[in-house]
Amino acid sequence: xxxxxxxxxxxxxxxxxxxxxRQSYRAIQSQLTESHALLDVVTAILQVYxxxxxxxxxxxxxxxxxxxxxHRAHIAEAILAFPHITWWVDAGxxxxxxxTPWLDDAIRPILASESLPDLQTYQxxxxxxxxxxxxxxxxxxxxxxxxxxxxDHALWSQPSIVMSLPKVGANLGPDLHRLQSLKQKTGxxxxxxxxxxxxxDIQALAQTGADGVLxxxxxHQKNITAADLHSLQP
Numbered sequence: 001x002x003x004x005x006x007x008x009x010x011x012x013x014x015x016x017x018x019x020x021x022r023q024s025y026r027a028i029q030s031q032l033t034e035s036h037a038l039l040d041v042v043t044a045i046l047q048v049y050x051x052x053x054x055x056x057x058x059x060x061x062x063x064x065x066x067x068x069x070x071h072r073a074h075i076a077e078a079i080l081a082f083p084h085i086t087w088w089v090d091a092g093x094x095x096x097x098x099x100t101p102w103l104d105d106a107i108r109p110i111l112a113s114e115s116l117p118d119l120q121t122y123q124x125x126x127x128x129x130x131x132x133x134x135x136x137x138x139x140x141x142x143x144x145x146x147x148x149x150x151x152d153h154a155l156w157s158q159p160s161i162v163m164s165l166p167k168v169g170a171n172l173g174p175d176l177h178r179l180q181s182l183k184q185k186t187g188x189x190x191x192x193x194x195x196x197x198x199x200x201d202i203q204a205l206a207q208t209g210a211d212g213v214l215x216x217x218x219x220h221q222k223n224i225t226a227a228d229l230h231s232l233q234p
Contacts, residue, residue, distance in 0.1 A: 001202065001232050002053070002212035004088065005045050005219055006193070007038065009071045010059040014041045016217070030220035038074050039081055045219065046082070049229040054078075055088040055110075055214055062092035062115065072101055079106045088133060096124050103129065110161070113137045113145025122149065126157070135161040135193075138178065153186040159211055164194035171217070174201050176208050183209035198223045202232070 008015050008028075013036040016028045027036045033044035042054060056075060060068040070091060079087065083106075090110035093099050094117060102109050109129045114137040116122050126132055134157040136143070136150060143150045162182060164175040174195035183190055191212035192205045202213055202224070218224040 001206055001210070002191070003049075003051070003202070003229060003232065004053045004055050004191070004212060004214050005051055006055045006057065006214045006216040007041060007045075008057045008059055008216070009038060009074065011068075012071070012074065014038060015059070028220065031222050032220055038071075038078055042078055042082060042085075048219065048226050052084070053086045053088060054082075056090070058089065058091045062090060062112070064092060064094070064115075070101075075107075079104065090135065093125060095121060096128050099125055099128055108133050110135050111157070112163075113143070113149050114139075116145050116149070119146045119148050119155075122146065122155070133157050133159065133161060135163045136182075137163045138165060138175070140166045153182075153188050156186075156188055159189035159191050161191045161193050161214070164192075166194070168194045168216075171197055173197060174205055174213075176204055179205060179210055180208035196224075199228045199231075202228075 014028045016026060032048065033040050035041065045051065058071045061070040075087060075089060086108060087106055088108045088110055089102060090112050091102055092115045093109060093111060094115050099109060109132045111122060111125050111132050112135045137145060149155055162179050172195055174192055179190060179192050189211045191214060192210045193214035196202060196213060196215045196218050198218055205213055215224060
């Protein structure tokens with residue numbers, strides 16, 4: 001089971017994500033560090049466990065607000081500071097031009113379905129960044145993105161992420177039914193994102209067939225510990 005910690009960046013600081021309601025995000029309250037700075041938070045996370053990968057959601061970029069500066073410079077600093085880490089970065093990519101600044105050997109760009117205008121754009125992005133990762137984004141009202149991406153698993157990356165935004169930071173548990181349904185229908189390599197509260201949730205996701213899990217709140221609240229994470233290793 002591959003575990004990836006998630007960091008949400010907004011206005012230059014790490015914030016607490018709650019149910020995809022981005023206008024309500026506030027600076028993170030972590031038991032691992034009092035700092036809201038990216039490098040400090042990454043350092044604190046790595047003191048818990050030697051993760052090989054970190055997922056970053058650049059919320060300034062995801063909003064599509066051209067008046068907001070993205071966090072490319074912050075992430076470049078993190079790449080230099082932690083050269084052994086692979087960075088999965090969601091920058092709300094909507095075009096090949098938007099992807100260009102994020103092409104870096106240390107970065108796996110996230111192709112978030114909610115940001116994709118159409119299938120052609122997705123295919124162009126996949127061709128430009130073969131290591132990119134598709135995120136299938138589900139909100140309260142259902143799937144957001146080109147419908148064919150939800151139904152045609154031949155288009156999916158390996159792995160792909162099943163992102164359940166209403167579950168994020170809500171202490172409600174993961175969407176086991178959706179993950180299990182998609183896994184049974186496709187057999188694809190799937191990473192679950194949203195709702196993990198503790199090790200029991202990770203174990204439940206493993207039983208549904210998840211190949212990886214993205215976590216945030218449970219890590220910062222110390223509901224998932226170093227001992228828990230080491231217990232997942234074969």
